Amino acid sequence: MIDLLVPLLAGTLAAATPVIFAALGELVAERSGVLNLGVEGMMLVGAMAAFAGATGSGSLWLGVLLGGLAGAGLAVIFCVLALNLLANQVACGLALTIFGVGLSAFVGRAYVSLTLRGLGPVTVPGLSQIPVVGPIVFRQGALVYLAILTYGAVSWFLYRTKAGLILRAVGESPQAAHAIGHPVLRIRYLATMSGGFLAGVGGAYLAVAYTPMWVEQMTAGRGWIALALVVFATWRPGRVLLGAYLFGGVTILQFHAQGLGINLPNELLSSLPYLATILVLVLISRNYQTIRLNAPASLGLPFHASD
Amino acid sequence: MPFRLEARPEHSRLMGYASPLVAALLMAGAGFLLFPVLGREPLPALHTFFVTPLSSRNGVAELLLKASPLMLMAQGLAIGFRANVWNIGAEGQLTLGAIGASLLAIRYDGTTSPWLLPAMVGAAAVGGMIWAAIPAFLRTRFHTSEILVTLMLTYVASLLLSYLVHGPLRDPQGLNFPQSIMFDQSAMFPLILEGTRLNASILISLVVTALAWVFMERSFAGYQMLVGGLSPLAARYAGFGETRAVWLGLLIGGAVAGLAGAGEVAGPLGQLQPQVSPGYGFAAIIVAFVGRLHPVGIVWASLLMSLLYLGGESAQIALQLPSAITGMFQGLLLFFLLGLDVLIYYRVSWRHSAAVPRRAAV
Numbered sequence: 152m153i154d155l156l157v158p159l160l161a162g163t164l165a166a167a168t169p170v171i172f173a174a175l176g177e178l179v180a181e182r183s184g185v186l187n188l189g190v191e192g193m194m195l196v197g198a199m200a201a202f203a204g205a206t207g208s209g210s211l212w213l214g215v216l217l218g219g220l221a222g223a224g225l226a227v228i229f230c231v232l233a234l235n236l237l238a239n240q241v242a243c244g245l246a247l248t249i250f251g252v253g254l255s256a257f258v259g260r261a262y263v264s265l266t267l268r269g270l271g272p273v274t275v276p277g278l279s280q281i282p283v284v285g286p287i288v289f290r291q292g293a294l295v296y297l298a299i300l301t302y303g304a305v306s307w308f309l310y311r312t313k314a315g316l317i318l319r320a321v322g323e324s325p326q327a328a329h330a331i332g333h334p335v336l337r338i339r340y341l342a343t344m345s346g347g348f349l350a351g352v353g354g355a356y357l358a359v360a361y362t363p364m365w366v367e368q369m370t371a372g373r374g375w376i377a378l379a380l381v382v383f384a385t386w387r388p389g390r391v392l393l394g395a396y397l398f399g400g401v402t403i404l405q406f407h408a409q410g411l412g413i414n415l416p417n418e419l420l421s422s423l424p425y426l427a428t429i430l431v432l433v434l435i436s437r438n439y440q441t442i443r444l445n446a447p448a449s450l451g452l453p454f455h456a457s458d
Numbered sequence: 459m460p461f462r463l464e465a466r467p468e469h470s471r472l473m474g475y476a477s478p479l480v481a482a483l484l485m486a487g488a489g490f491l492l493f494p495v496l497g498r499e500p501l502p503a504l505h506t507f508f509v510t511p512l513s514s515r516n517g518v519a520e521l522l523l524k525a526s527p528l529m530l531m532a533q534g535l536a537i538g539f540r541a542n543v544w545n546i547g548a549e550g551q552l553t554l555g556a557i558g559a560s561l562l563a564i565r566y567d568g569t570t571s572p573w574l575l576p577a578m579v580g581a582a583a584v585g586g587m588i589w590a591a592i593p594a595f596l597r598t599r600f601h602t603s604e605i606l607v608t609l610m611l612t613y614v615a616s617l618l619l620s621y622l623v624h625g626p627l628r629d630p631q632g633l634n635f636p637q638s639i640m641f642d643q644s645a646m647f648p649l650i651l652e653g654t655r656l657n658a659s660i661l662i663s664l665v666v667t668a669l670a671w672v673f674m675e676r677s678f679a680g681y682q683m684l685v686g687g688l689s690p691l692a693a694r695y696a697g698f699g700e701t702r703a704v705w706l707g708l709l710i711g712g713a714v715a716g717l718a719g720a721g722e723v724a725g726p727l728g729q730l731q732p733q734v735s736p737g738y739g740f741a742a743i744i745v746a747f748v749g750r751l752h753p754v755g756i757v758w759a760s761l762l763m764s765l766l767y768l769g770g771e772s773a774q775i776a777l778q779l780p781s782a783i784t785g786m787f788q789g790l791l792l793f794f795l796l797g798l799d800v801l802i803y804y805r806v807s808w809r810h811s812a813a814v815p816r817r818a819a820v
Contacts, residue, residue, distance in 0.1 A: 188605070214612035228793065234775035237463070237804070238796035241544060241605070242747060249740055252783020261779035367782075372613045379606045425610040429596070432607065437600045455463065455804075 153283060159407050160287045160325040161398075164295055165361060168398030169194070169353040171298040171372075173377035174384070175305045176222075176349025181381055182309060183342035184322040187229055188244025190350050191374025192251020197222040197351025198358035199255040202262055202365040205358075211270050215294070222351020223344045224278035225251055230340050237453040252368060255337045262365045269363025272296065278386035294356045299392075301349065306388045318342055322447035325454040335454055350374065372425065379428045383435050394431065401427045463804040464562040473802045478748050478755070481794035482762060488790050498777055506776045511768035521653030521764050523726065527552070527718035527735070529760035530663040531742035533670040534714035536751040538707030540674070541683035542690070545708055547593070547608025547737025548715040550615035551586040555716025556723045557619060558585030561647035563723070564627060564638055574644050579662070579720050586716020587709050591617060594708040598701045604708065612739070623732050638730035646724050659721035666714055671753040683707065715739060736767070737785070744792045763788065 173190050180187050200221035205214030225247060233243040273296070275289035311313040318338055321328045325335045353373070359363055376398060384390035404411075405420035413420075436442055486504060493503040511517045531548045538545045545551075558581035568573055593607040624625050625637040629799050632639070647657035673680040686693040686703045693700070749756030770784030 232793060232796050236797045237504065237811050241797055244794070245546060245743055246789055246796060249744065249785065249792065250789025253782055253787075256782035258784050275616070299504040309720065372610070375606060377611050379603075379610070382606070416621050416625070418624075419532050422614045422617040425613045428609050429602075429607055431622060433596055433602050434636040435598045436602045439601045442601065 153228075155410050157283060157406060159403060162403035162406065163396060164287070164291055165399070166402040167395040168292075168295050168298045169356045169361065170373050170377050170380065170398055171392060171395045172264035172301060172353030172356065173350045173374055174380040174395060175301055175388060176346035176353070177377055178346075178381050178384070178386060178388060178391055179305060179309070179318070179349075180343045181450055182322045182386060182447055183318050183339045184447050184449035184452065184454070185233070185339050185343045185346075186240045186324060187226065187245065187247070187343055187346060188241060188372075188378065189225065189229055189251065190244075190346075191370055191372065192248035193222040193225045193350035193375075194251075194354035194357075194370045194374045195255040195349045195368065196225050196251045197354030198369060199259045199262075199354075199365060200351070201355030202265075202267065202358040202363075203258070205267055206262065206265055207452075208425050211267075211359050214359050215352060216359070218349040218355025219351040222354065223348040223360065225351075226331050226344045226347025227340075229347075230343050233453070234336055234339055234343075237455055240453070242453045248374070251282075252372050256367045259365050259367060263367075265365070267359060267363040270360040284317040292356075292360045294352075294360055298356075302388055302392050309388065319447070322449055326363025329454075329456060335456075339454075350377070353377070376424065376428050379432050382442070383431045385441060386447065388447075397431070398424055398427065429436070461808045463800065464807050466803060466805050468652075469802050470805075473798070474750065477798035477801065478750065478759065478795060481748070481798055484496055484579040484798075485787060485791045485795040488794075490788065494778060498779070503773070506772050507769035507816065508765065509773050510767060510776070513667055515651075516654050517768065519651050519656040520768055521761065522660055523654075523656050524767050525760040525764035526660040526663045527738045528719055528742050528745045528763050529757055530666055530718045530721070531715050532745035532749060532756045532760060533663075533666050533737060533753060534711040535742055536710045536746040536753070537670065537674065537680070537683065538699050539687075540751050541687040541707050543704050543707030543711075544605045545590065545593070545608050545711040546605055546743060547589070547610075547612045547739070548711060548718075548742055549609065549735060550612030550771055551589045551712040551715035552722075552735050552739050553615040554585035554589040554620050555582035555719025556730065557622060557719075558582045558716065559720035560627065560638055560641075560723050563641045564730075567639060567642055567645075569642070569734060570644050572644070574642075575647065575724065577716065578645060578724060582720035583713040584716070586712040586714070586719065588712075590708040590712025590715075594705045597704050597708075598668055604704070608708075616733075619730075619734070623730055627730055629729075630762075636732050640729050641724060646728060647721065648754075655726050656676040657721075657725045659694065659717075659725050662717055662721065666717070667753050667757060670756075674753060681707065688756040692789040715742075741788055744788055745794060748795055756807075762791075765793075 173194055177190050197218035201214040201218030204217035205211045229243050232238045233240045270292050272290045273293050279285040279289040309357050317333055321335050321338050329335045354370060357369055370422040380391055383394045402424045408420050489504055490500045493500040493814045535545055535548055559578040562581050589611055592611060593604040596602040596607055597604045623638060627638045628641040629637060647659045649657050682698040683703045686698055686700060719734060723730055741763050745756055745759045749759035766784050766787050770781040773779045773783055774781040
């Protein structure tokens with residue numbers, strides 16, 4: 152049983168990583184009042200840019216950085232439309248995803264059959280020798296650790312810094328924040344772009360570490376799952392982490408089903424992450440008050456200083 | 459900023475009509491700038507993309523063939539969107555429709571009954587409605603976001619389709635290819651233009667368009683949904699239930715998406731395949747917006763969007779550019795439209811920033 156559990160749990164950490172990045176990024180944007188449904192598009196463009204950057208430069212880390220920047224760049228388009236031009240945020244997010252799918256497929260055509268030596272695991276000296284825990288926790292890729300550090304950084308920023316407090320205030324009441332002199336648009340721009348950067352890094356993780364190659368639509372809905380996790384987490388970073396590991400576990404289960412003696416059609420096992428996402432969404436939104444009380448009050452609403 | 463946005467006292471009808479046209483022109487303009495970057499002469503490339511596909515009788519038939527499912531689905535989606543019901547999983551509902559129609563076509567293979575095709579159409583609508591009923595139930599019963607549920611179900615639908623064509627519905631004589639048997643003539647929409655692939659399913663799209671117009675412009679139920687979308691509080695005060703709007707919006711959207719699925723398998727495909735749509739369900743969202751969520755506007759928008767698909771194919775053949783360029787143009791079109799729509803409710807006032815009285819710094 153332990154023989155099975157170790158790869159299962161190790162795989163869970165890895166599978167959760169792209170979703171942690173993307174969901175934490177979206178959480179920051181949503182706490183400032185911006186609902187960006189373009190996460191899937193930003194992840195895909197991030198994955199594409201990272202793969203292209205890594206194969207072009209030979210540096211995987213440069214690829215990851217490019218992936219993040221590409222995600223942030225796409226977020227700027229969203230900001231111009233939704234924040235400057237006050238367009239419907241739901242429609243803008245959908246447009247961003249449609250554009251991101253098309254752009255990444257178009258540019259990615261040249262990279263389809265290339266392979267990459269992906270980011271390998273980092274073996275933490277000493278700790279990785281601990282039985283069971285060692286191979287699960289201390290022989291992971293660097294980005295897996297970085298995702299957890301990002302969780303810490305986002306929590307600290309939102310709850311322990313003045314800037315985080317201002318960002319949350321903008322999300323609750325942009326009018327009040329504007330009235331006492333905070334630049335609402337600039338704060339929302341920065342929050343949304345940070346969200347785009349993290350979504351891009353999440354996509355980059357897929358393309359340079361998890362499955363080091365480029366395949367059209369390789370994110371397979373993880374951007375949408377990240378959006379669902381933010382709701383599931385009731386906009387709190389800690390629960391994002393929990394939800395992501397839950398998702399990671401369900402995802403990885405399909406590769407170990409046979410070993411566990413589960414004989415179900417492959418397609419059914421592959422659809423479990425999506426069904427599980429629906430299930431947790433239902434469980435959390437069942438109590439409408441939870442969502443009402445925890446969602447940023449101005450989420451998805453445009454802000455115009457003359458209002 | 460050198461300009462600022464001022465709310466218009468009344469929204470501009472002119473911009474409502476003009477912004478889709480200007481957006482289409484800007485999209486073509488973006489193409490003009492993009493093609494040189496890709497090493498292609500801009501004018502001939504634009505010609506290849508937007509004109510060549512229409513220069514033959516067959517091209518026009520293909521335009522109508524691809525516009526048909528887009529028009530059909532966008533009509534259903536627009537009804538929901540106007541009531542703030544965001545069904546973005548039409549792609550999955552289309553897949554279930556295709557499966558529903560195919561089940562009958564495969565089960566009754568060999569029959570010459572004239573009732574097979576109508577039964578397939580009915581099964582397709584039911585398939586799409588079942589898939590849309592799930593998010594409707596979850597939204598009305600548990601307040602679950604229909605955006606995320608419809609999308610998750612799209613991935614589940616494509617896996618279900620994959621399971622069926624690899625397993626129970628695979629053609630036993632098909633050399634293990636993941637696809638069903640070819641449908642009989644009695645399970646196919648009759649062709650309506652000699653020598654082309656244009657078939658009678660486009661009549662369904664036109665009838666649905668007419669029905670959508672009557673529903674939105676003339677019926678009380680359509681009016682209730684409109685009010686619900688424009689002002690939920692007013693709707694609640696008037697006693698127009700949100701629950702009803704959610705169910706109606708999703709079921710109508712699901713039914714027509716299912717019909718579009720039947721149009722594909724009983725039309726150009728002629729069998730069930732692992733992929734039954736090149737993303738029509740998502741493109742239909744753009745069609746609904748570009749068509750101003752209005753039944754007549756959607757007809758024009760579906761033709762434009764269909765042209766983008768043909769242009770992508772044409773660019774692939776003549777210019778050796780990946781046909782994925784279609785998705786980029788679709789996204790750009792929606793970007794421009796959403797950006798221009800600000801002018802419906804606001805006007806731009808150009809001023810020197812110095813002339814704007816500045817508030818004292820806080």
